[in-house]
Amino acid sequence: MAVAPLNKFLTIAVPVAPGEQTVYTAPTGVSAIVLYAQVSNVGIGNTYPTVTFTHRRKSTSQRTFGNTRNNRIIKDAEIPPNDAIVLVDGRLVLERTAVVTDSIVIEGTQSGIVSVTDCLYDNTTGVTTVTTITAHNFNVGDEVTMSGLAFTCASGNYGITTTIFPSPQQSFTIDSIIGSVGTSKTFVTNSGTVTGIAHTYVSDTGLVGPLQMEFICSILENSIT
Numbered sequence: 001m002a003v004a005p006l007n008k009f010l011t012i013a014v015p016v017a018p019g020e021q022t023v024y025t026a027p028t029g030v031s032a033i034v035l036y037a038q039v040s041n042v043g044i045g046n047t048y049p050t051v052t053f054t055h056r057r058k059s060t061s062q063r064t065f066g067n068t069r070n071n072r073i074i075k076d077a078e079i080p081p082n083d084a085i086v087l088v089d090g091r092l093v094l095e096r097t098a099v100v101t102d103s104i105v106i107e108g109t110q111s112g113i114v115s116v117t118d119c120l121y122d123n124t125t126g127v128t129t130v131t132t133i134t135a136h137n138f139n140v141g142d143e144v145t146m147s148g149l150a151f152t153c154a155s156g157n158y159g160i161t162t163t164i165f166p167s168p169q170q171s172f173t174i175d176s177i178i179g180s181v182g183t184s185k186t187f188v189t190n191s192g193t194v195t196g197i198a199h200t201y202v203s204d205t206g207l208v209g210p211l212q213m214e215f216i217c218s219i220l221e222n223s224i225t
Helices: none
Strands: 005-016 019-025 030-041 052-057 069-079 084-094 100-109 112-123 127-132 144-146 148-156 159-165 171-173 174-179 186-192 199-201 207-212 213-223
Touching: 005 019, 019 213, 030 052, 030 100, 052 084, 069 084, 084 100, 100 213, 112 148, 112 199, 171 186
Parallel strands: none
Antiparallel strands: 005 213, 019 100, 030 084, 030 213, 052 069, 052 100, 112 127, 112 207, 127 186, 144 171, 144 207, 148 159, 148 199, 174 186
């Protein structure tokens, strides 16, 4: 019989995308310790984004199921250009028991965010053509992040489901734009392929913005089963 490892070290590294994102949830049978967490300002030029880092505890007990308590470790911390902020430099324990589930959540605020109105995704090539409601101001070679784009996906095994893209979070490089910088509302990137499952975009969902922040943390998982 296979035995789960008692201790396991993890590193999570993701861009901070528009809106809120849960970067880690303690798995079943595991108590985790966040050893270190940091957000860096990797934006181009003089950008001053802010970040909020939260410890989130959800009740899983029958009578209080879904009740949530948010404890902000740091709120709206500004990160100067070419600098970083340490969010955890020590120990932050995350529990997963019969009555609670702990997660860590980051939320960034930055300039340059625009709403997405249309997205054409070719699952066989990965080519993704994104249209925004206003001019996006991106140039070829720029790195961007996206969040909250909804797609319906037809699968022979599961029927039609809705997927929120991207998951997990990542950044994308602009391959081309339609029109001129400053007035263009459409850009093309490659977001990877998905074999055998076509995706249809749900209109007017999602946000896109220039990559300005990157998050990294180290976690120690301790098996309790």
